[in-house]
Amino acid sequence: MTDAEIAALDAADPLAALRHEFEIPDGLLYLDGNSLGPLTKSARLRMREVVEQEWGQSLIRGWNDHDWMGAPRRVGDAIAGLIGAEAGEVIVADSTSANLFKLAVAAMQARPDRKVVLSEPGDFPTDLYMLEGTVRTLGGGRRLELRPAEAIEAALDEDVAVLVLCHAHYKTARIRDMARLTAAAHAVGALVIWDLSHSAGVLEVDLNGCNADLAVGCGYKYLNGGPGAPAFLFVARRHQGSLISPLSGWMGHAAPFTFQDAYDPASGIGRFACGTPPVLGVSALECGVALSVRAGPKALRAKAAALTDLFVKRVEAGPAGAELRLVTPREAAARGGHVSFAHPDGYAIVQALIARGVIGDFRDPDIARFGFSPLTLSFAQVAQAADILGEVVAGGLYDRPEYRKRAAVT
Numbered sequence: 001m002t003d004a005e006i007a008a009l010d011a012a013d014p015l016a017a018l019r020h021e022f023e024i025p026d027g028l029l030y031l032d033g034n035s036l037g038p039l040t041k042s043a044r045l046r047m048r049e050v051v052e053q054e055w056g057q058s059l060i061r062g063w064n065d066h067d068w069m070g071a072p073r074r075v076g077d078a079i080a081g082l083i084g085a086e087a088g089e090v091i092v093a094d095s096t097s098a099n100l101f102k103l104a105v106a107a108m109q110a111r112p113d114r115k116v117v118l119s120e121p122g123d124f125p126t127d128l129y130m131l132e133g134t135v136r137t138l139g140g141g142r143r144l145e146l147r148p149a150e151a152i153e154a155a156l157d158e159d160v161a162v163l164v165l166c167h168a169h170y171k172t173a174r175i176r177d178m179a180r181l182t183a184a185a186h187a188v189g190a191l192v193i194w195d196l197s198h199s200a201g202v203l204e205v206d207l208n209g210c211n212a213d214l215a216v217g218c219g220y221k222y223l224n225g226g227p228g229a230p231a232f233l234f235v236a237r238r239h240q241g242s243l244i245s246p247l248s249g250w251m252g253h254a255a256p257f258t259f260q261d262a263y264d265p266a267s268g269i270g271r272f273a274c275g276t277p278p279v280l281g282v283s284a285l286e287c288g289v290a291l292s293v294r295a296g297p298k299a300l301r302a303k304a305a306a307l308t309d310l311f312v313k314r315v316e317a318g319p320a321g322a323e324l325r326l327v328t329p330r331e332a333a334a335r336g337g338h339v340s341f342a343h344p345d346g347y348a349i350v351q352a353l354i355a356r357g358v359i360g361d362f363r364d365p366d367i368a369r370f371g372f373s374p375l376t377l378s379f380a381q382v383a384q385a386a387d388i389l390g391e392v393v394a395g396g397l398y399d400r401p402e403y404r405k406r407a408a409v410t
């Protein structure tokens, strides 16, 4: 693609202006918004306001005067619009890990005669760890069974209480067929939990259109909520009255400020809250979510598909095309917002890129992963990043000892 053709893509991009709502250091090609979304200008201002005015001046009155209590529901309602849910079906709370535990235990307890949590090997580690913890905590012969993607449907039987899957895979970006797998699980009476960590804010997700039961997702990736932002969870309205969170904290109580001894769960999505909401974190997340809402899932998805397409084609047609093995689906409709290439020196390649201002990340054992946040990147930047990757790999520029030293976070 010529420079003029790339400039034309940027000129026609309906999301182009939103890039300026972020504070990204000059000259940086940031291809890691799928791991930590960049700072929004609105969050920088809002954090100041929350800290200095609301916390600083209002103190305890902030809970009422600034509706701190309502923030997890309010931001949950905004996220709902991005994932095909209704207001009142999503709440912001805890981490993705903790939310998965809450929903997995609740789902297993809703199917007390069934013993199996079914999932996929190679899914994001915390998901599998939390599911191990779920069956260990519940005991009674419950177990976690892992089956490769292509064998999941065949493994669904009447002993499966809950199927847990990532909608877009964190390494390969492969998208699972939410409607089909949900229907297959329902056909044997199982519930499904979808992890939307790599989907919310970048793909079109239609939870209710797929008749989904439960979902969790991350606030600090494509939703740009900031490091360690609180996560979200979805419970379809039809399940809200019957599922009970195992972390039955007072913020999920019907009337926390009546200080009763006995737990009486709130009637709606609020029962899946646990402790006091992290007001600073929810406030920053609200700013990020607002930008995704402004763009809308359709435009976000279309741009992510176009950016990943440009990157894949340009890298493969470039000087390193033969050395890098694409592990992401080639058809845009089958992949999420990131692209992964395998290479035996993947780690060193990512470090050499970072030294040149191109930030991606590495996933063991050999994957160089690049995220294409549709809110924050231009087509010209993506083309430039592909060219630098080609130079680094084809020129062997990564082959230096300092690029092989492993840091704690890759």
Ligand SMILES: *Cc1c(COP(=O)(O)O)cnc(C)c1O
Residues within 6 Å of the ligand: 095, 096, 097, 098, 124, 126, 127, 166, 170, 195, 197, 198, 218, 231
């Ligand atoms: C990022 C991510 C998480 C994050 O979990 P935390 O509890 O925030 O550490 C969980 N699951 C998946 C699939 C993810 O991609």
